[in-house]
Amino acid sequence: MLNEHVGQRAYMYGQAPGVVEGQERRPWRGRAGKTLRRWLDLEEDEFYETFYCASVTRCYPGRAPSGRGDRTPTPREQELCSFWMDWELKLLRPGLIVPVGGLAIRRLLGISGLAECIGRRYELEGAALVPLPHPSGASSWLNSRANRELTARAAALVREELARL
Numbered sequence: 001m002l003n004e005h006v007g008q009r010a011y012m013y014g015q016a017p018g019v020v021e022g023q024e025r026r027p028w029r030g031r032a033g034k035t036l037r038r039w040l041d042l043e044e045d046e047f048y049e050t051f052y053c054a055s056v057t058r059c060y061p062g063r064a065p066s067g068r069g070d071r072t073p074t075p076r077e078q079e080l081c082s083f084w085m086d087w088e089l090k091l092l093r094p095g096l097i098v099p100v101g102g103l104a105i106r107r108l109l110g111i112s113g114l115a116e117c118i119g120r121r122y123e124l125e126g127a128a129l130v131p132l133p134h135p136s137g138a139s140s141w142l143n144s145r146a147n148r149e150l151t152a153r154a155a156a157l158v159r160e161e162l163a164r165l
Contacts, residue, residue, distance in 0.1 A: 069138030
């Protein structure tokens with residue numbers, strides 16, 4: 001049996017699987033995934049060949065109480081799944097890490113404000129790290145022109161890093 005992860009040079013780290021991802025058993029399958037692939041200018045097959053996709057928690061957390069978007073996993077749920085990322089990064093040793101969304105960024109960088117880190121490049125244990133905002137329609141962060149420009153800069157940085165790998 002061939003390893004489906006052979007050749008994946010980058011690690012994408014999101015919040016949690018969504019409904020569509022749970023149904024299809026593949027990450028980034030819904031509308032947010034299509035937006036993310038458009039930002040990165042990657043066709044679907046190329047995206048999955050490039051990125052090992054993981055998340056802060058590994059189960060769909062359910063809808064947010066407000067009904068807008070998915071519920072943010074609790075700190076305890078996050079902690080229960082934290083060992084997965086540690087193991088994956090040690091085993092995969094990716095050249096590029098892309099945390100997507102505020103929760104994933106906080107878990108990897110300890111930074112809470114998207115505007116202060118989107119569009120910038122960091123280093124984490126020898127890997128380039130480029131944060132992206134979450135491409136969900138539930139996020140209002142992308143409504144600002146300045147934030148869309150930061151996102152375009154961040155997506156360009158991801159493409160540049162992928163070209164180097």
